[in-house]
Amino acid sequence: MSTQTPFPEAVHTATPRETFFAGLRTVAPIFLGAVPFGLVTGVTSVTAGLTAVEAVGMSAVVFAGASQLAALQLIGTGAALLVIWFTTLVINLRHLMYSASIAPYLQHISLRWRVLLAFLMTDQAYAFSLVHYETEPSAPHREWYFLGVGLPLFFVWNTATAVGVFVGAQIPPS
Incomplete structure (x- = not known):
């Protein structure tokens, strides 16, 4: 009688590139939901009074849909900048918990990687x-997997937001 298991643990020999694309394949179905949400965020940016450059810039820098929509609603009502900043800070505090939870898996990476992955931290990533x-x-190249999830999501989100900004600019004021 054999003592081998039918599914022995795979030997992980994936390259960083293969690991990146594994992350991309994992996150790709989420794009179906991210695109309409990004479009709405872009349109909302314009209706809140942001210029196209401000709207696209905000999307690229903030990269947090819930925070962006909350900030846009506050901008639209003329709220003080401090209120807007504080609101987005509170909404994004969950990322501190995410970071603390995931840190043990990424202890080995450089500060440069940590900064990049912190920027790409989303609920989905x-x-x-x-x-x-x-x-x-035991899978290697953990940082590349996270990058494979986060970076494509960043590009899809920002592309959808930019399209929404330019579509929103075509909508006449009511």
Whole structure:
């Protein structure tokens, strides 16, 4: 009788590139929801009074849909800048918990990587990466997996937001 398991643990020999694309394949279905949300955020940016440059810039710098929409609503009502900043800060505090939770899996990476991945931290990047790290604890190139989830999402989100900005600019004021 054999003592081998039918599914021996896979030997992880993936390259950084392969790991990046594994992350991309994981996050790709989320694009179906991110695109309409980004379009709405872009249109909302214009209707709140932002210029196209301000709207696209905000999307690229903030990269947090819930915070962006909250800030845009406050901008539209003429709220003070301090109120807008504080509101987005409070909404994004969850990222501190995400970072603390995922840090043990990324202890080995450089400060440069940490800064990049912190910028790309979203609910989706956190969730998909954490599941990957927990289900494949010996998988190499963890930072590349996170990058494969976060970077494509960043580009899809910002492209959809930019399209929404330019579509929103075509909508006549009511």
